[in-house]
Amino acid sequence: MEKKYAGIITIGDELLIGQVIDTNSSWIAQQLNQVGIQVKKRLAVGDNRTDIWEALDSMMNETDLILITGGLGPTADDITKPLLCDYFGGKMVMHQETLEHVEHIFQHILKRPMIERNILQAQVPDVCTVLKNEKGTAPGMLFEKNNTRIIAMPGVPHEMKWIMLNHVLPNIPNWYSTGFIIHKTLLTAGIGESFLAEKIKDIEESLPEHIKLAYLPNYGMVRLRLSAWGIDKTTLEKDVDNYFNLLKIRTENDLVTDEDETMEQVIGRLLTSRKQTLVTAESCTGGYIAHLLSKHAGSSVFFKGSIVAYANIIKEELLQVPHNTLITVGAVSKETVTQMVKEVRIKMNADYSIAVSGIMGPGGATAEKPVGMVWIAVASKENVEVKEFHFRFDRERNIGLTAINALNMLRQMIVDNR
Template identity: 75%
Template sequence: MNKIYASIITIGDELLIGQVIDTNSSWIAQELNKAGILVKNRVAVGDNREDIWQAIDDAISKSTLVLITGGLGPTADDITKPLLCDYFGGKMVMDQATLDHVTYIFKEILRRPMIERNTLQAQVPDVCTVLKNEKGTAPGMLFTKNEVKVIAMPGVPHEMKWIMHNHVMPLAAQWFNSGYIEHRTLLTAGIGESFLAEQISSFETALPSHIKLAYLPNYGMVRLRLSAWGNNQTDLNKELDNQFNQLKNNVLEYLVTDKDEPMEMVIGHLLKQKNQTVSTAESCTGGYIAHLLSKHAGSSTFYTGSIISYANIIKEQLLDVPHETLMTVGAVSKEAVKQMAVAVREKMNTDYAIAVSGIMGPGGATEEKAVGLVWIAVASKNNVVTKHFQFRFDRERNISLTAINALNMLRAMIVDNS
């Protein structure tokens, strides 16, 4: 059984200038991975004929399957379809089934007149196999060159996904005996990527060639992912589980979870298991911790709410921080966040509370307190833990690092109270 490699090409000037985020290639890669197909490369190109042509050339030279999205619409900048016609040596013809489908959409669904530009959506190269798009007017198209399958799909995500589910993946299952790809992912916190790599270097060196270790750092955390490829899924999973257990033992001190899930979901699981709750008092993060805790379905069972005390007057009036504290040691202090955490926990009647106060930048620093200084407090009924950090990045990253460290302190407290 040979490894099957795929290339993904996304087309559109809007992708290159950052006006639109390319979520298509990420989603496609995940679907291919589930089918045991390895993604060789992903490339985004603008609406430029030479660049698209070169991208297709490159993809065909290194892959068995090439998936293209974008540039199939009815406007002048949608050049993918005529380019593919030239590339594969065909001529444009009207596909009657597609024309009937486009006519139906305009007449019965949109209830709008259909102009000639819309009719052109039904024209396809005569050298392709048409893949019906029930979610839109631009059909998918299948080409073959040098035994490489090339499939073009619309860039509209829900249309692309429909074609992937209903055409591409079933066809790939017929064409390829691609084996299996399995993954295991864990999350660490409290150790940097380079130090983590040093700690597990012996483990990484001893991995067999068909199992790869990836480091995925992000804002104070590092995910470690083991990926394995093989022909026998049962044996592969058994071997991968064994290696994953070894990896976990190597990073046990910093292990947050052995699942591929974010910190806030880990906390949610812990609190749900204990039927406990948490509240937050946020100054410098402005509600970002509340956003993280409430972004997943079911969070209302463990997260009650937040007091966003950005101004000192709110810290005084709603969180009972003494005016004297704010005048002497200031809002960014151990004393302030400790009182904030105690007050919000009591006022919201939760088992735990988080409080943060800091200087996120670029302004706000003093001679005593630099940009990036943050105090965090985590409180339970019987204990309050405080810690200060000195971050050194821009405002956005400092806010993210504050939130993640606060959540990790909460996680540690919950685990210690188990």
């Protein structure tokens, strides 16, 4: 049994100019890993015939499976289908089942007449196997050449996912003997990547060839991910668990979670298990902490709401920050966030609260209060903890760092039952 490799090609000028973020390839890669196929290469190319052709050529000799998304629509810039027809030496033919499906969509769902462009959606190369697309008009297509399978799918995410889930992933075991790929991830906070690497240097150096360690830093946190491939799943899991436990012990003081979850998911899990609630009072983050907490389904169980007190008048009127405090020590001060965190918890009747106030940049700084200076407060019914931070990045990253540090301060308070 050999490792099986996949390549992913995403097509569209909109990907290259940053107008659309490519979420397709990351989702596809996650699904392939779960069935034991390792993604070796991901390429994003524009709506250019030569570039697409060269991308296919480069992957044909390196991969067993190529997944293509995009360029299957009805407009002139959708060139993937005719290119694939030429690449595999076929001719375009009308696929009757697809035509009937397209007709049904226009007559019974969209309730509007079809035009020639819509009818052409049902044309496919005669050298492919058609993969029915129940969610749209452009079918998927399966080609085979030199022991490599090439699958073309629409770029619309929900259409691509339907084809993957119904036509591709269920057939992987029939196409390949893949072995197993295992990932285990832990999350640390409050320690830099280089310091973390030094702390676990001997563990990393002792890893066998089939287990790899990756560092994934982001906004004051670092994920450590062990990845392994093998034929015997039981043995593989045992090997990974042994090294993963060593990493957990070595990073104990910095460890947030030994699951592949975000900081806000950790907070949600902790509060939900204790049947406790949280509110926030945000100035410099403008509701970003509330966004992180509320973007996950079920967060209403523990997250009650937020007051975005961006202007001083809101701090005064809704959070009872004394006018004199704002005049003498300012909005970015220990005194202000202390009052904010106390008042928002009481006003919204929650078990815990977070308050932040700072200078995110690029303007608004003074000699005494530079860009990146932030005060963060967390509170329970019994305690209030306040810390001053100094971040050194641009506005977006300073906001992200403020949010993560605030959530981590709260996590530590919850875990310590303070």
